[in-house]
Amino acid sequence: MQTQPNPTLDDVARRAGVSTATVSRCLNAPAKVSGKTRERVMAAVTALGYTPHFGARAMAARRTHTIGAVIPTMENAVFARGLQAFQEGLHAAGYTLLVASSAYDPVVEAEQVRALVARGADGLLLIGRTRDRALTDFLSARGVPALLAWVVEGEGVSVGFDNRAAMRALAEAVLAEGHRRIAMISGLTTGNDRASERLAGLREALAAAGLTRAGLPLEEVPYGIETGGAAFARLMEARPRPTAVMCGNDVLAAGALAKAAEMGLRVPEDVSITGFDDIELARIVPPGLTTAHVPHRDMGARAAEVLIALVEGGDAASVTLACPVVRRGSLGPPRG
Amino acid sequence: MQTQPNPTLDDVARRAGVSTATVSRCLNAPAKVSGKTRERVMAAVTALGYTPHFGARAMAARRTHTIGAVIPTMENAVFARGLQAFQEGLHAAGYTLLVASSAYDPVVEAEQVRALVARGADGLLLIGRTRDRALTDFLSARGVPALLAWVVEGEGVSVGFDNRAAMRALAEAVLAEGHRRIAMISGLTTGNDRASERLAGLREALAAAGLTRAGLPLEEVPYGIETGGAAFARLMEARPRPTAVMCGNDVLAAGALAKAAEMGLRVPEDVSITGFDDIELARIVPPGLTTAHVPHRDMGARAAEVLIALVEGGDAASVTLACPVVRRGSLGPPRG
DNA sequence: CGGCTCAATGTAAGCGCTTGCATAGCTATG
DNA sequence: CATAGCTATGCAAGCGCTTACATTGAGCCG
Incomplete structure (x- = not known):
């Protein structure tokens, strides 16, 4: 499809009457070139509409100023928002973001990581911390630093929050209202440490309140409004009914809320x-969703800072953010 | 940071006792290599954990199997969803997707387009069709095909829908209910042809119904739930009040709906x-949002097909999808 | 059994850029 | 005025890969 060959450094050099080295310096270290020459070169650059060839540059410079991120899915607003802030932070520092999604599949994730490394990513942002040894080894052998987000430090540097503690705090608020028959709708926990940590947090709170572990009715379903609604309906068939249903994320909860309205149950x-997450939705679904606030944008911004430090300096400390409970209309004392 | 140099083709070749050419062929055209050699080479590849260097490959092969997409923002579910389907389609065909976002700014968009081309994108997906001459010229000079999505064909190939016609159909439904005092909350129309086309569609319908153009109270606000709510409040200060408020997208409408509830107005x-859009939200905000259904996933999938055809074959036809009106509780006859 | 074909492999020339080193043209110094 | 010390530039060697072309060695024909 290449109709006319793209202009190269050589074309620019010829047109400006200098060597390719000078042109390259003009572009990468303008201070090393005299004012007059620089002007001439820049004129040639714009006249030709020259754009440096990325592959060639990566090859010669062994550096790409590119950061890769592998997220489970773009369809989840939570990741989209964090990533947007992340990318703004990178952009400000002169880095470009490459995004790939894994569809929550570790095999695909590994593939994507390799693809990003092959593309010359100087560093990587990964979500969660369940991943296999081979992948970590691969990254350290290649010398590509990786930052884990959405979790707190396991091994390696992370920028995130403690899913378990946040859920426990939320559960304590529910218990404090007087609820004893609590049920949970969880996202799929397989290969998803955020989901399993949240579940664990709830169990801890229940145990601490002297409620037996066996007493937690649980539905584990894929991410989605529909699935959340269906799970809610199943949980509400129990007699006596649960008085509180805690969900692994806001989208499941929104589904539950909608289904409750449909079933004629008042919340x-x-x-x-x-x-859990505190996405925009949480504020607008009536009567307002009580949830754990995850500071997505802040997390994305901090992640950018830390990862750049890692790439450029070599080390940086993990950051742990708080996830306060946000109380809205959907939580109240049990009736009776 | 590169602790150990990455293995290269040469390392693999040496280890397998063949030339680099043979290794390259093994990877790119296995049929040209004898079974025994291939096994030996593949063994060396996995033993070394070899990954081809993308830049080098792009440089030598003048082809990257990479498609770039520039979207206004990842935070808008509408784009996220379309893009997810797009990327799945590309992946199935062996292409990789590079995503960049423009924050609705044409200058940033142009930058991103150039960055993607520099990175060797074989083709581009762009949203909407308002863009300046220089950019189109740049792309055609470089021989990089671009596909426009979310709109119907202007110049160039597109996969999308007719924003104006869809909005007109929706407005006709509103008029058919008997509404005559109609107001609109539009997204920002500057540099956003989707928004301005939708507004134009409403105006056409009003004109066709004999309502004067001056009679359309209009709020033009940035994308968001809050902004939609605030705009709604302003529109409802008019006396007599509008009996119907049409919004440029579902998120603005959700804000309006929430604000209506807060103001004690029944919908x-x-x-x-x-x-407009029919995102998940539209189904769950009570009493359900009447909207125009945009087939995002379908659009993404078709876009992948068409763009690949463009990149590989050279030409392909535009696709126009229908956006049926979806009726839910939020639309009824005016009172009295 | 010579000669031809064809499949499998090797050789080597780039692809477009960066960068260490060499060079040239200055000015400041003794 | 010769010399040292700069700065601005050029030269040329790769970076890791693909691919046209050359080479080799079978297998097959008459």
Whole structure:
């Protein structure tokens, strides 16, 4: 499809009457070139519409100023928002972001990581911390630093929050209202440490309140409004019914809320519902969703800082952010 | 940071006792190599954990199997979803997707387009069709095909829908209910042809119904739930009040809906509200949002097909998808 | 059994850029 | 005025890969 060959450094050099080395310096270290020459070169650059060839540059410079990120899916607003902030931070520092999605599949994730490394990513942003040894080894052999986000430090540097503690705090708020029959709708926990940590947090809180572990009705379903609604309906078939349904994320909770309305159940009088993430949705679904606030944008911005430090300097410390409980209308005392 | 140099073709070749050419052929055209050699080479590849260097490959092969996409923002679910489908389609065909976002700024968009081309994108996906001459010229000079999505064909190939016609159809439904005092909350129209086309569609319908153009109260606000709510509040200060508020997208409409509830206005008894896009939200905000259904996933998938055809074959036809009106509780006849 | 074909492999020339080193043209110094 | 010390530039060697072309060695024909 290449109709006319793209202009190269050589074309620019010829047109400006200098060597390719000078042109290259003009572009990468303008201070090393005299004012007059620089002007002439820049004129040639714009006249020709020259754009440096990325592959060639990466090859010669062994540096790409590119950061790769592998996220589970772009369809989840939570990642989209964090990533947007992340990319703004990178852009400001002169880095470009390459995004790939894994569809929550570790095999695909590994593939994508390799693809990004092959593309010359100087560093990587990864979500969560469940991943296999081979991948970590691969990255360290290649000398590509990776930052883990959405979790707290396991091994390696991370920027994130403690999913378990946040969920436990939320559960404590629910218990404090007087709820004893609590059920949970969790996202799929297989290969998803955020989901399993949240579940674990709830179990810890229940145990601490003297409620037996066996007593937690649980539905584990894929991410989605529909699936959340369906899971809610199943949980509400139990007699006696749970008085509170805690969800692994806001989207599941929104589904539960919608289904409750459809079933003629009042929230929170007949049943309390909680979410996790605090996406915009949480504010607008009536009566407002009580949830754990995850500072997505802040996390993305901090992640950019830390990863750049890692890439350029060599080391940087992990950051742990707080996830306060946000109380809205969906949580109230059990009736009776 | 590169602790150990990455293995190169040469390392693999040496280890397998063949030339680099043979290794390259093994990877790119296995049929040209004898079975025994291939096994030996593949063994060396895995033993060394070899990954081809992307830049080098792009340089030598003048082809990257990479498609770039520039979207306004990842935070808009609408693009996220379309893009997810797009990327799945590309992946299946062996292409990789590079995503960049422009924040609705044409200058940034142009930058990103150039960056993607410099990175060797074989083709580009662009949203909408308002863009300046220089950019189109640049792309055609470089021989990089671009596909426009979310719109119908202007010049160039597109995969999308007719924003104006869809909005007109929606407006006709509103008029058919008997509404005559209609207001609009539009997204920012500057540099956003989707938004301006939708507005134009509404105006056409009003004109066709004999309502004067001057009679359309209009709020033009940035994308967001909050901004939609605030705009709604302003529109409802008019006396007599509008009986129907049509919004440029579902997110603005969700904000309007939430604000209506907060103001104690019943929907649709006191005021009807419509959206555009039909995102998940539209189904769950009570009483359900009447909106125009945009087939995002389908659009993404078709876009992948068409763009690949463009890149590989050279030409392909535009695709126009229908956007049926979806009726939900938020639209009813005006009271009285 | 010579000669031809064809499949499998090797040789080597780039692809477009960066960068260490050499060079040239100055000015400041003794 | 010769010399040292700069700065601005050029030269040329790769970076890791693909691919046209050359080479080799079978297998097959008459």
